[in-house]
Amino acid sequence: MVGVTRESAPSSVKFDLRKQSVSELNQFLHGDLTHVATVRVENPDGAHSIAVAIDAPVRIEIAGHAGYYAAAMNQQATVVIEGNAGPGVAENMMSGRVEVAGFASGGAGASAHGGFLVIRGDAGLRCGISLKGGDIVVVGDVGSFSAFMAQAGRIVICGDAAEGLGDSIYEAILYVRGDIRSLGADAVVQPMTAEDIAAVTSLLAAAGIDASAREFKRVGSARKLYHWNADAKQEY
């Protein structure tokens, strides 16, 4: 394989996206990775769909910025993006861990069913939209309509949240430390319980963040939109 260097097992493999295609990388990652510990992807240069639909407990390092859908549909792998990530990072993740050292664009963690996504910078619009399980921790701020229609899972936001946080949220729980510019339809601030404190403490620790769970507010669903109510104001 061109551009691949192998060291002693468990091996570390390198890909250079200036010399190889994303398809070659993904096909390799979809193959037998029993003797692979780490894959380092160099010169990603914002390429789309890096490390998509991986199903192996391997470590993947993306040495730079990723385009759309990095680590999408991840299962078991630990994917570290050393730069920023484009829209849909870790979308539909099932398990495993994805870390973004920089900023994440829109739809980060969209529809993830499981796994753990950490964004060390800010996240753009619709962070955690349609979340179906899994946990997201954002060290910075999140953009508008984050957690839109989020069905299950947890999102910890250490910074601020913009407009429409948790619009039409189902059973996902949000924890926000900073300001919430506005809450979306059916999203309400709820009291933090002992379980919430324990959950946030554990999530912050898993993300390696030094902060106190007590500084966070809980946002959840008021459950008023669960049944179609003709008497409700139809502007919604």
Next chain:
Amino acid sequence: MATRPVPEMPSARDAVQREESALYDRRILDYIERAAATGLYEIRGLGAKRRLPHFDDLVFLGASLSRYPLEGYREKCTTRTILGTRFAKKPIELDIPITIAGMSFGSLSARVKEALGRAATALGTSTTTGDGGMTQEERASSKTLVYQCLPSRYGFNPDDLRKADAIEIVIGQGAKPGGGGMLLGQKVSSRVAKMRTLPEGIDQRSACRHPDWTGPDDLAIKIKELREATDWEKPIYVKIGATRVFHDVKLCVHAGADVIVVDGMQGGTAATQLAFIEHVGIPTLAAVRQAVEALEELNVKEKVQLIVSGGVRTGADVAKALALGADAVSIGQGILMALGCNSDSYVQGGKHYSAEADYRLLKTASGYCHHCHTGRCPVGVTTQDPVLEQRLEPEVGARRVSNYLKTLNMELTMIARACGKQNVHHLEREDLAALTIEAAAMSGVPLAGTSWIPGVQPT
């Protein structure tokens, strides 16, 4: 001679006057009555019920002195259909150009999904998952399974993606272009709720936009992502509800679709607002023509395949869709009716039972029912109820759907032979004539006995 008494004629003043209003007919009176009584819009199943220009308004020009027919019994007429040749490593190969449309587990029972899979396998065609994800019943019974990727992403996961034979990105459906899926609480059973990651019994409304992509430029990247996820093996279909078909089809082509599915306004649903069903979207007839024109203008007619759906009911409908330029059709409502939707009876344990009492409970009758949304389907098709769903036995259902598909295919080949074609895909626009001006204009086919296509300048 005594005169016989003349019978008294009823005076015009005594007769009950029954002058119907076309504007405020029974349908509208019922609509207003319901709105006034409940303050709710009507949600129902099935597609548009009102009369629309459709395939019935076209006829075939069978062989004559100027065209030579094929013998029905001895000369072969091929129905083999290949979908997804543009980019996929493993295109879909079907024995017939008639597929089973996407319908969710949730709107339908798991037993129905199994019946559909069995029938499709027997006929060498495909089924499609729906807004609830892939059930093991369907994957096990259906030899060729198209996996939908919808805005809701309920149950969507990479393991099922890898198990699929093709992927269909759903942008919209004919019954409600611009609207998302809907499943009312009575059908959100424990199993359905778990698959969709929702609380049991809530009224589910799916998102109408995809969570991780917005416009056509994003769609191109999304399509590539799904190809990467499956190592470029599986064909990617893009399904649109028929609105701005000409532009949408061009955009789908540019975004990299292998197959485009266009669903006209007659397309069915299990639960949608009436206003959506009857008043949003354009007829299938108009949609086919626009889709074909778009593909021809981009010169990709041989590379990108077109599947058409929305009120395809008969072999003649299939033949007309193909003649207009579709590569295949997809059927939803007709398939459910083959299973027994709107039938006055159901078969259980080898015996026929009347279903009329249960139609009456829904305040309807066989032949008039569109109450899929209630989950109380009298024949066990669009239900999650453990008692009602027993009224559809997978083996019986599979046999009925197989019979239906076989009949459609026979009619299709019969018509093709009558037009002198050895391959149903050779049916062409020139084999058709229109019976109405609207149909001529919409389908681009001349009015019978004339060379007139409204809006088209004669060459």
